[in-house]
Structures are given as C-alpha cells and as structure tokens.
Amino acid sequence: MSAYHPLNEEEAIEIARSLEGFFPGSGPLNCREIGDGNLNLVFHISDPASGQSLIMKQALPYAKVVGESWPLTLDRARIESEALQLEGKLAPGLVPQVYLYNPELALTIMEDLSDHVIMRRGLIEGGRYPLFSEHISTFIAQTLFFTSDLGMNQQDKKLNVGRFINPELCKITEDLIFDDPYTDAENNSFEDAIRDEAEALWNDGQLHVEVALLREKFLTQAQALLHGDLHTGSIFITPESTKVIDPEFAYYGPMGFDIGAVIANLLLNYAAREGWDHDDDAVLDYQNYLLETVREVWTKFEAKFRALWDEHGQDRLAKTAPGYKDDYMLRLLRDTIGYAGCKMVRRIVGLAHVADIDRIEDAAVREQAQRAALAIGKSLIKLNRQASSIEQLIQTAQTASAAAKA
Ligand SMILES: Nc1ncnc2c1ncn2[C@@H]1O[C@H](COP(=O)(O)OP(=O)(O)O)[C@@H](O)[C@H]1O
Numbered sequence: 508m509s510a511y512h513p514l515n516e517e518e519a520i521e522i523a524r525s526l527e528g529f530f531p532g533s534g535p536l537n538c539r540e541i542g543d544g545n546l547n548l549v550f551h552i553s554d555p556a557s558g559q560s561l562i563m564k565q566a567l568p569y570a571k572v573v574g575e576s577w578p579l580t581l582d583r584a585r586i587e588s589e590a591l592q593l594e595g596k597l598a599p600g601l602v603p604q605v606y607l608y609n610p611e612l613a614l615t616i617m618e619d620l621s622d623h624v625i626m627r628r629g630l631i632e633g634g635r636y637p638l639f640s641e642h643i644s645t646f647i648a649q650t651l652f653f654t655s656d657l658g659m660n661q662q663d664k665k666l667n668v669g670r671f672i673n674p675e676l677c678k679i680t681e682d683l684i685f686d687d688p689y690t691d692a693e694n695n696s697f698e699d700a701i702r703d704e705a706e707a708l709w710n711d712g713q714l715h716v717e718v719a720l721l722r723e724k725f726l727t728q729a730q731a732l733l734h735g736d737l738h739t740g741s742i743f744i745t746p747e748s749t750k751v752i753d754p755e756f757a758y759y760g761p762m763g764f765d766i767g768a769v770i771a772n773l774l775l776n777y778a779a780r781e782g783w784d785h786d787d788d789a790v791l792d793y794q795n796y797l798l799e800t801v802r803e804v805w806t807k808f809e810a811k812f813r814a815l816w817d818e819h820g821q822d823r824l825a826k827t828a829p830g831y832k833d834d835y836m837l838r839l840l841r842d843t844i845g846y847a848g849c850k851m852v853r854r855i856v857g858l859a860h861v862a863d864i865d866r867i868e869d870a871a872v873r874e875q876a877q878r879a880a881l882a883i884g885k886s887l888i889k890l891n892r893q894a895s896s897i898e899q900l901i902q903t904a905q906t907a908s909a910a911a912k913a
C-alpha cells in the first residue's frame with residue numbers, strides 16, 4: 508500500500524489497524540469519508556468497542572473542488588503535517604495532535620476533534636464562544652512571533668523559509684484572492700443579481716492599487732510562518748476549547764494575512780445575520796457579539812505580541828530603536844485590515860464561497876448579505892493604509908454594511 512493512490516475506506520481501516528496500540532481489539536472498525544473542504548480526502552475511523560477514533564487526511568493530486576484538470580502538489584500534505592507539529596509546540600493545545608505522517612501516501616493521521624464543531628457552522632447557528640478571542644489571539648501571537656525574525660534565530664528562520672516554500676498553494680491564493688475578483692476571470696463565481704457589484708470591482712482603479720500593494724506584500728514579505736488559510740472553516744470550537752486545523756497553505760508571508768483572515772470570516776457572518784436570526788433584535792445582538800469578538804481578537808493579539816517582543820525579542824535593534832515596535836504594530840494593523848477586506852471580497856465573487864452567505868435560502872436576503880459583505884470588504888481595503896485603530900475597522904464595517912442594506 509505504499510505507492511501513492513487515493514485510499515478507499517477499507518484501505519484506510521487497514522492502515523489504522525497497523526498503528527501500534529491505537530485500536531487494540533480485533534473487532535470491526537467504522538470508517539467514513541467526511542471531507543467537506545475544497546481539496547482533500549478526510550476519513551473518520553472509529554472503534555465502537557473502545558470508543559477510540561482518529562482522522563486520516565489524504566491529499567489528492569488535484570484540487571477536489573475543480574477536478575483533475577487542476578493538478579496540485581502532494582507536498583502540501585508534508586507542509587500541513589510539519590506546520591501542525593510546529594504550531595502544536597508554539598501554541599500547545601490549540602491544534603490537533605499529529606500521530607503520523609506518511610509521505611508516500613501524502614497522509615496525515617491526527618487527533619479526532621469530532622467533539623468540537625467547525626466554527627463556521629457554530630456561528631451560523633448562533634453559537635457563542637467566550638474563550639475564542641483568548642485562544643485565537645494566543646495562537647496567532649505565538650505562531651507569528653516565534654517564527655519571525657523578532658522571535659527566533661535569524662539564520663534558522665531563513666532555513667524555515669526554505670522548508671515552507673509552498674508555491675502552488677500560494678499561487679491559488681495569489682489568483683483567487685488577489686487577482687480574479689478584480690477582473691472578468693473564468694474562475695469567478697457570483698450570482699447574476701450582483702453582476703453590477705462584480706463589474707464595479709473590475710473597474711475600480713483606486714481599489715486595484717490597494718489590492719496590488721497587498722498582493723505585492725503577500726508575494727514578497729517573508730515576515731513569519733503563516734497558517735495561510737485561517738478562516739472559520741479551519742477552526743474547530745466549543746465554548747471551552749479552540750483547535751486550528753488545515754494549515755496546508757502555510758508559508759512565510761505577511762502576518763496580517765492570518766489575522767485578517769480571522770476577522771474577515773467573523774465579518775462575513777456579520778453581513779449574513781438577517782439570513783439566520785429570527786428578528787431585528789436578534790440580528791443586532793449577534794452582530795454586536797461578532798464585532799466585540801473582532802475587537803478582542805485584535806486587542807488581545809496586540810497585547811500578547813507586544814509582551815512577547817519585550818520578553819523574548821531576539822533582535823537587538825528591534826528592542827532598542829525608539830518607536831520601532833509601535834511602527835511595526837501599526838503596520839500589522841493596517842495589513843490586517845487590508846487583508847480582511849480582500850478575504851471578504853473573494854468569498855462573494857471568487858471561486859470559493861462561504862456557507863454563512865451561500866446557504867441563506869431567501870434570494871433577496873442572500874443578495875443583501877452579498878452586497879453588505881462586498882461593501883465592508885471594499886471599504887476595509889480602501890481604509891487599510893490610513894487606519895490607526897481597530898475601532899476604525901469596526902466603524903467602517905458598521906457604516907458600510909448599513910449603507911448597503913439601506
Ligand atoms: N482533526 C479532525 N477531527 C475531526 N474532523 C476533521 C478533522 N480534520 C478535518 N475534519 C473534517 O474534515 C473536513 C475537511 O477538513 P479540512 O482539513 O478543512 O480539509 P480541506 O483541506 O480539504 O479543506 C472538516 O471540515 C471537518 O469536518
């Protein structure tokens with residue numbers, strides 16, 4: 508079974524059985540392919556006798572969402588398993604445990620998190636997660652700081668940049684997030700009802716300049732090891748626990764891209780609330796919860812990152828140059844706002860959408876949510892280089908959304 512081929516459920520069971528000590532009995536194991544993402548196979552394997560279970564994730568040699576016409580490197584499975592293991596060391600308890608990585612089969616065997624829910628679904632259903640901002644701010648502060656030139660040996664960091672070179676997955680991001688939405692691209696996907704919005708995106712020169720600058724940074728700035736796709740579909744959650752999964756897009760890039768991804772996905776849900784809540788009061792109440800979460804994600808991240816800088820900073824000049832830390836944090840905030848905007852726009856007119864909006868049944872409510880998400884996204888992109896506080900992001904999101912829904 509060592510030569511690469513996509514596994515079937517029987518083969519997945521056979522591999523699970525061979526894991527020493529995991530499934531000790533000889534009774535039958537259950538296996539289901541549960542992958543609902545765009546790229547990979549995911550098998551859930553469980554033993555009804557012992558209650559033990561695990562997850563096997565296998566990369567396919569193409570993008571599942573499109574098919575074999577879009578070939579994709581299997582090396583992403585190595586990147587994902589190595590990133591998960593590194594993140595597990597830097598942010599203990601905030602990622603699933605990796606039990607085994609098999610390079611021949613592009614297979615990662617990991618902890619089963621089925622006692623959590625995917626956060627996107629949790630938010631759609633109106634769940635509240637009081638520890639989320641605490642957990643995710645720790646995850647992003649720890650992983651970004653300790654993989655950057657600020658927090659690790661700068662020669663070792665360069666070796667890390669090489670280890671996490673991820674050109675094919677980066678190309679997906681470069682095209683789907685930073686290019687396609689701003690032109691009449693074949694891969695775009697949007698409803699006819701918002702064609703006017705799509706065309707406006709294609710013709711907005713001021714927006715194009717901002718996106719080009721953010722794209723340039725994504726292409727060139729090896730600031731820290733990013734998760735690379737930190738949306739709410741890559742986060743498992745309960746009120747007590749948060750676990751980040753799916754870092755196959757990991758590479759060395761601008762830190763604001765990860766922070767922006769978290770904020771964008773909270774705001775996509777914000778734009779969609781009329782599709783999920785029963786009355787105006789409930790919409791407003793949940794939207795306030797989401798905005799407060801956005802505020803906390805940034806403020807807690809900033810406080811933790813600054814503390815790491817003071818306590819664990821490796822770079823002499825960064826620690827002593829007057830005003831450097833404040834300047835760095837301001838640039839991070841601005842990048843965060845810009846990337847949050849890009850990540851919202853791509854989910855409305857680009858290839859891959861989000862359930863928060865696409866699964867709203869009423870077409871008129873869905874259209875309103877799409878227009879609100881685009882309005883917020885565009886406003887954040889245009890704000891990014893002028894911003895000086897997280898409150899400006901929140902104000903901008905509220906104003907843009909209200910205007911789009913008026
Ligand atoms: N460790 C895990 N425990 C339980 N379910 C998981 C785990 N990892 C992935 N899944 C399930 O598989 C789905 C797809 O996983 P994901 O890593 O996002 O795949 P893709 O890379 O294809 O997007 C998740 O939405 C979740 O339902």
Ligand SMILES: CSC[C@H]1O[C@H](OP(=O)(O)O)[C@H](O)[C@@H]1O
Nearest residue numbers: 544545546570572683736740859
């Ligand atoms: C052709 S890949 C599209 C899209 O899918 C990835 O998300 P996920 O792995 O969580 O399904 C990523 O966001 C890509 O941009």
